[in-house]
Amino acid sequence: MSELGPLRLGDVSPSHSPTQLVRLASADFALERGLKTVRVARNKDILIAGNAYGAFHINHDGWLFRYKILHNGSRQVVDFVLPGEIFGVQACLFRHSLYSVATITDCSLSAVPIAMIDDLFQHSPKLSKVLFWSAVCEAAILGERLIDAARRTAYERISHLLLELFVRLKRVGATKDMSFRMPLTQELISDALGLTTVHVNRTLKALREDKLLAINEKTVAILDFEALSLLCDFERSYLGEDARALRAELAPYARNA
């Protein structure tokens, strides 16, 4: 089990991220197949839009991002991949990957051959349910990011993104009190939220001046969670903390459940 990364099955908190569950279930399912973990340096492309792939990936401990380059040259970051989450399922199912994925920090990754998936639905209803649940949650996160870009001001968008990252990281124990390490450049943030770096910079400054958060050396501290949540109507439910139909299957991976 040690070769699967630093996080052990016993270390799982009760309300666990869906994609995290996939990781755990995959680990469970694939233990006897002996997946290898590889380290990848920061700033490397893992998947390239348009190519075909035969495996999806489990990200053990780094940050990555999914993105797409448009015809005018601008880059849209569709989502960030945090520690314990999976990525590249879409890239396997479509004939050509819709998005590229690149590392932000150093990462350790495991590749899970998609060939598994086809008979996986035959032999592991548990994992197939979890994969399904993960896809549904990913859609929910994208829906929320759509609302970000379409309906919220820059001030609200940035608040919302930072709260989301905080909650997602908290679930995997990657926060300390009300702060967390965020290896994102302002350029990545702007590309994710449909803003320019200049405006992200100004807005972060405003958020700091308003005493809503503090940023030092890539560490973000949430100073007023309440106020931030209100101003961008953040409700964590969309992050998929309460599965219902699949509860029976998810339970084995949650402590005290």
Added chain:
Amino acid sequence: MSELGPLRLGDVSPSHSPTQLVRLASADFALERGLKTVRVARNKDILIAGNAYGAFHINHDGWLFRYKILHNGSRQVVDFVLPGEIFGVQACLFRHSLYSVATITDCSLSAVPIAMIDDLFQHSPKLSKVLFWSAVCEAAILGERLIDAARRTAYERISHLLLELFVRLKRVGATKDMSFRMPLTQELISDALGLTTVHVNRTLKALREDKLLAINEKTVAILDFEALSLLCDFERSYLGEDARALRAELAPYARNA
């Protein structure tokens, strides 16, 4: 089979919409359970955000939309539900539905008890795959709509939405040559794309004046598909026309495949 709607299994075109496939596979799976089809008038709420539901729905022949009201009162339309597509899976899996769903036109709907899903993954690997594939595609569509809102101008956004609707409708045979009936108000369009009705109106006027499309009586005619596709870099691949891993399972529902 007649009670399941106008579309028969034999009528399916080779490249079929994923959600459409769910509908067909569901029909297949649930035939012996005798689902009832009900007619619903236009402008009725079917699901309300925050409530709990125990069934997802198959939409046989109308238009609906998924939406959410923000704290400032504005409405974000997350997606449209076209004839032959399903909706409300999320509403079942989350403890509380994230979105509301309402009819735009009169619709005939069938409810599929979610109770099925739990053992469905046990007994129908085929349908579970198809459901999974549907969720992945929904995420892809949302990703594209995110790019709409974040990176494209109003002119490009509207072009992109109309092209997407055209392609999705063409697959279920709801187009005639290069035109289709679109029962959307300008308000719905603006709420979907993060614009105001005023600006949607002005932009549609510009698109008409540029001879890219024509609109008469709720009927949209694509006058220059090429030019429209180019200006908003529309590529239909994200609509999920080419499944790979699941091909074996999807094939039975496609003619000539």
Added chain:
DNA sequence: CGCCTAATTGAACCCGGTCAACCTTAGTGG
């Protein structure tokens, strides 16, 4: 015919973009 909803158009305004300069930090090589 009258009511209500949707479409249309005009004018003023503003959030965020664009362009451009400067500063700060981390990494590199001599």
Added chain:
DNA sequence: CCACTAAGGTTGACCGGGTTCAATTAGGCG
């Protein structure tokens, strides 16, 4: 150990796509 460099962060001045507010016209339906 420091000089050089490149990438990221910060700030100012100006501009423009899209919003806001408001008024008018056209359609759908009892």
